[in-house]
Amino acid sequence: MQKPKVIVILGQTATGKSDLAVKIALRLRSGQAQKYGGEVISADSRQVYRGLDLGTGKITKKEMKGVPHYLLDIANPKKQFTAFEYQKKAIYAMAEIIKRCKVPIICGGTGFYIDAVVNGTIFPEVPPSLKLRKSLAKKTKEELFEILKKLDKNRARDIKNKNEQNNKVRLIRAIEIAKTLGKVPPHRSCLCGNYKFVKIGLYLPDEILKQKIEKRLLSRIKKGMLAEIKNLHKNGLSWKRMEELGLEYRYISQYLQNQITKQEMLKKLNSEIFKYAKRQMTWFKRDKEIKWFDVSKKINLAKII
């Protein structure tokens, strides 16, 4: 029996992934061989949150052109959503879509989330403990490292080898796991192989990407991104949480609090978003199965599907 096909559209920010996903979904609908169409599963760690729209470049109802989208607006931005939750929901959505004889199209720029689904990453069965994290966050990285060393020598060594002794986020999670399981289990993934993933990567040459980011930023501001963020804050989203959400939420918040000027905000955002795009590439580069397309050139859809 043939494995169901799942299309994965990933790549740098500002490369038009969402548009392409809709285009492909519609094309599948009208195509001869597969007349049932595609449905999109978003793979974006910030678009899962309700109310984060302009700042995340979330697709609008109109832009969806009737194509169903999953995993948008499913979480409260005040609470932390996690890769684990994402994985569960995405796998479920995938199965649902296939059951209805449609093609799932996973589309987004969060490589960690995509891999969790595609590779079937098995996360240790230890949910985040906010209290523990809060108390550990007060400690210095040296202290955290010592704590981990006592709990799990191997994981501590591993973290050191990867030059992550200063990475508090990672140290805290390792401690969290080691505390309940005794040690951090080795990485495992369940490549169950139930699906055939077709991975499509979108990218842009640096200079063009930079221009695109600049333009997009200005247009988002024009559309009212500052008001969106002001509003989120008015409704109880703390500045601290904004800081965590990163990029536009972080730097626009800093501007709204008068910590930086508007000029500084724009400059910082342009450069930080570009850096983010580079980081995305660093992640995706490792996956040799991705077929890459330069978006500044014309893409032949027939080549993709």
Place this chain on the structure above:
RNA sequence: GCGUCGGUGGUGGAGUGGUCUAUCACAACAGACUGUAAAUCUGUCGCCUUCGGGCUACGUAGGUUCGAAUCCUACCCGACGCA
């Protein structure tokens, strides 16, 4: 024209006789990442290198000194002040 202050690496900006290729920040480049991932963290960042080291740098040209980015002289450039 006179006077004052200043000219440092891609940028900003420390350093004011030896430990200086020169704190730091930014930019740039590369990398990591397994329940925070738009987050978080690391490395490189004058030139050459057999990775031990070698070579050249702090406006320009001289000088003082065992030794100068640091002191002196002249010149060039910039800002300000006085004419």
